[in-house]
Structure formats: C-alpha cells, structure tokens
Amino acid sequence: MRLLTLRLENGTGTTAVRQDGDTLTQIDGFPDVGALLKDAHWATIAQAASGATYPAEGADLAAVVPSPGKIICVGHNYRNHIKEMGREVPSHPTLFAKYQESLIGPNDDLALPQESDTVDWEAELAVVIGKTGRRIPEGQAAEHIAGYAVLNDVSMRDYQFRTIQWLQGKTWEKSTPFGPALVTQDEFTPGPLMTSAVDGEVQQSTPTSDLVFTPEFLVSYISTIITLNPGDVIATGTPGGVGHAQDPKRYLQEGQVLVTTIEGLGQLTNRVVKEA
Missing domain, CATH: 3.90.850.10 (Fumarylacetoacetase-like, C-terminal domain)
Incomplete structure (x- = not known):
C-alpha cells in the first residue's frame, strides 16, 4: 500500500489517504498517516477504506507523518x-x-x-x-x-x-x-x-x-x-x-x-x- 497525508481544501485540515493509481481514497477518522499508525489494525483499516476520493495529480500533500514522536x-x-x-x-x-x-x-x-x-x-x-x-x-x-x-x-x-x-x-x-x-x-x-x-x-x-x-x-x-x-x-x-x-x-x-x-x-x- 501507499499511504499519504493530504491537505484538504480551504485549510480545513488534513486526512490520511490510500493511493491506488491516480486516485486517493480517504481513510475516515484519521487526520494523518501518523494517527493511523497508532491503531494496531492500521493496515486492515487502510486496505478497507472507502471514503471520499481525490485525484492524485496535483494533490497538496503534507509530510507523510507530520508530527512524529521521534x-x-x-x-x-x-x-x-x-x-x-x-x-x-x-x-x-x-x-x-x-x-x-x-x-x-x-x-x-x-x-x-x-x-x-x-x-x-x-x-x-x-x-x-x-x-x-x-x-x-x-x-x-x-x-x-x-x-x-x-x-x-x-x-x-x-x-x-x-x-x-x-x-x-x-x-x-x-x-x-x-x-x-x-x-x-x-x-x-x-x-x-x-x-x-x-x-x-x-x-x-x-x-x-x-x-x-x-x-x-x-x-x-x-x-x-x-x-x-x-x-x-x-x-x-x-x-x-x-x-x-x-x-x-x-x-x-x-x-x-x-x-x-x-x-x-x-x-x-x-x-x-x-x-x-
């Protein structure tokens, strides 16, 4: 899997997404990849995600883990x-x-x-x-x-x-x-x-x-x-x-x-x- 942190339009925050080819699929409930990884079942959750979709081309991406502990x-x-x-x-x-x-x-x-x-x-x-x-x-x-x-x-x-x-x-x-x-x-x-x-x-x-x-x-x-x-x-x-x-x-x-x-x-x- 390819997991990214997408900045949402109009400065409304960020969301974790899964990339499948030219499409990014929102992983609902997780504002970024770092937050997703804190769930022990992160891989299963990400694979099953079916939230809103966005084009990968031109996506405004944050650091993939914006706030790592270390x-x-x-x-x-x-x-x-x-x-x-x-x-x-x-x-x-x-x-x-x-x-x-x-x-x-x-x-x-x-x-x-x-x-x-x-x-x-x-x-x-x-x-x-x-x-x-x-x-x-x-x-x-x-x-x-x-x-x-x-x-x-x-x-x-x-x-x-x-x-x-x-x-x-x-x-x-x-x-x-x-x-x-x-x-x-x-x-x-x-x-x-x-x-x-x-x-x-x-x-x-x-x-x-x-x-x-x-x-x-x-x-x-x-x-x-x-x-x-x-x-x-x-x-x-x-x-x-x-x-x-x-x-x-x-x-x-x-x-x-x-x-x-x-x-x-x-x-x-x-x-x-x-x-x-």
Whole structure:
C-alpha cells in the first residue's frame, strides 16, 4: 500500500489517504498517516477504506507523518559519503535528532534561512515505525517497520560544524521534505536507486542497499536505547555527492529546485525560497 497525508481544501485540515493509481481514497477518522499508525489494525483499516476520493495529480500533500514522536537520524551510513567526508567506517551508528518543526511536505518550498549560506542536500531513505517495541531483536525488527518513505536531511553546514554536536545544523524549521508516501514492506525492499538533483543536475546517485547499518539493525540498536512507537521515523543516512564535499563546495541557492527520488517510493520536489 501507499499511504499519504493530504491537505484538504480551504485549510480545513488534513486526512490520511490510500493511493491506488491516480486516485486517493480517504481513510475516515484519521487526520494523518501518523494517527493511523497508532491503531494496531492500521493496515486492515487502510486496505478497507472507502471514503471520499481525490485525484492524485496535483494533490497538496503534507509530510507523510507530520508530527512524529521521534525523528532519529543516522550519520555516516554510506561508504561513499564516509570516504568523501574523510571519516572512518564507524563500528556503531552515529545518531542525532530532528524535530517535527523541521518537516515539510514533498512539494513544499524549502526555507533558506537568512542566518546560513551553506545549506546542503542529503537524500535519505526513511524508515517509519508501525509497532511499539523496546530492545527489539534484529531478526524481529521487520515486524516493527510500517514502511519506507523519501526524506532529505537538508543541513546548514556552518551551524552543524560549529561544535562536535550536529543538532544545530540539522533541525532548522521548514527544511526537511518528507514523503510523498509511506510505502509498505510488501511493495518496497531497500535496494533501488536513490538520487538527488539540483536544477536537474544529479548530485547523488546510490542504491539504497549500500548501507553500513541496515534498517533492521538500526531499529534493533535504537530500540535498545529508547522505545520506538508507531509513527517514529528513522532517517538512515545519505550517500556521497553532498555539496559540502565538492571542490569547490556547492550549496543551495534561492530559486533552485531540489529533487530527491527513490525508485519505488516516489519523489520530493522542493523550490528553495529565502525565509522571510
């Protein structure tokens, strides 16, 4: 299944929907995909939904899970990115957090803050949790994954590297496109190509299977530290090709369009707009 969060007309709120080809079907009673996942029977409910329908083309989509309880990000998880940043392959995952205020929809404008001129792209595969768990064995981790989505961990590099802690460069408001859909595990397995492009020029292009730490390992590892709940998000890291590692360095500029794609999951298309 493909599950999305649709913004309703005239600012009347949002609703969870199921996509079937060119049609979106409302899942009544659930304002977004995150709320849906909190019901233990979410998959059955979504499959059986028969609410109002909307055209998929031109739909105004919010971040697929607009208000996750946790957004846990993984650094240094693709070998080609580790190499370009001059680091060693880690023995344990490098973890940091984002907050929900950073999320935007798959086609929303990306806010270019007035305080930073080193705004960089980072295409990522996002894991969305569908079942609560603590200390989840790696062999059972797939049971706790609702599905996958596309995310771009847009980073303000000057703020990120002010200290050895990265959070201040990673969670700027309205900077993280996320969506367009949650695609369930029966329709997607990590492996297909992930790309990012700026104004049509491809910057990153790496299979999503080229991870140091797999989604299942990350679910197990992170759940050792803290309980994972439905709707929580794990961003699994970015591959090589970021602007900060290029010579000369390249960063996002006002008016550019950042496109992030994972084959089988969908595409994020975000115009860079100077924040008021």
